[in-house]
Amino acid sequence: MKFKDVYSGERxxxxxSNRKVSEKMLARVINKAQQSPSLLNSQPWRVYMVTGDALSNLRKDFEQNIKDGIKPHEDFATILSLNWDAYPSQSLATMGASQPYFFNNKSELFTNANDTMFNAQDVAFLTIPKASPAWSVFDLGIFAQSIMLLALDEGLSIMPAHSMVSYPELVRKYAQISEDELVGMAIGIGYKDNSAEVNDPKYYPPRLPFEKIYKLVK
Ligand SMILES: Cc1cc2nc3c(=O)[nH]c(=O)nc-3n(C[C@H](O)[C@H](O)[C@H](O)COP(=O)(O)O)c2cc1C
Known part of the structure; x- marks a missing residue:
């Protein structure tokens, strides 16, 4: 695919759908993403691609935790404390937390999708060592974006979600991740269910006006 089509198609x-991605294709995407830049070429990331029975078992326990009302406690937990600066808070209030689902009284679409791990059949869990500088979080973000663009280029769809790392102890158990790694992010990779209302483009959220984020200084 042309880069501009991949990039503009990133939603x-x-x-x-229930269709699984081939193991070869998953490995190819991650392998290519290793080209990503990182501080001093430190490459702090590791990828645990969870699929099949391991993912089914993880999803079962994840859904049970939600039923039991267990509060999310991601390793990057402060994101949910909503201790944000006013600048991103305004985006959250006007377009982030209030996704178009909410404007359309369809919050259950959003919630159900999250609570079922988006029916993802293949999930890449991304870690960095617990002993990491903030730069490694930055590096992991770059790496994640590479994975997503490369997956889109293969004709796949993507779902980056902190909700899938809400219970890091479950991820550690089923993905076989050691205690000294931080479970940073999860990316569902697969084939879109085109008949699902939650995927309707009318729910795509807009971006801030360009003037709000860009300043040319001479
Ligand atoms: C770090 C990160 C975490 C996210 N976590 C979630 C999540 O837990 N649940 C969810 O439904 N969407 C999640 N998203 C998706 C964003 O809500 C989405 O990218 C944003 O609303 C813009 O929508 P678009 O990417 O379709 O344009 C996450 C995205 C990122 C980058």
Whole structure:
């Protein structure tokens, strides 16, 4: 695909079909993403691609935790404390937390998608060592974006979600991640369920006006 088509087509998918991605294709995407830049070429990331029975078992326990009302406690937990600066808070209030689902009284679409791990059949869990500088979080973000663009280039769909790392102890158990790694992010990779309402483009959220984020200083 042309880069501009891949890039402009980058939207998240909140419901996948049951079709699995081939193991070869998954490995190819991650392998290519290793080209990503990182501080001093430190490459702090590791990828645990969870699929099949391991993912089914993880999803079962994840859904049970939600039923039991267990509060999310991501390793990057402060994101949910909503201790944000006023600048991103305004985006959250006007377009982030209030996704178009909410404007359309369809919050259950968003919630159900998250609570079922988007029916993802293949999930890449991304870690960095617990002993990491903030730069490694930055590096992990770059790496994640590479994975997503490369997956889109293969004709796949993507779903980056902190909700899938809400219970890091479950991810550690089923993905076989050691205690000294931080479970940073999860990216569902797969085929979009085109019949799912939650994936309707009318729910795509807009971006801030360019003038709000850009300043040319001479
Ligand atoms: C770090 C990160 C975490 C996210 N976590 C979630 C999540 O837990 N649940 C969810 O539904 N969407 C999640 N998203 C998707 C964003 O809500 C989405 O990218 C944003 O609303 C813009 O929509 P678009 O990518 O379709 O344009 C996450 C995105 C990122 C980059």
């Amino acid at each position: 998240v998918t909140r419901k996948f």
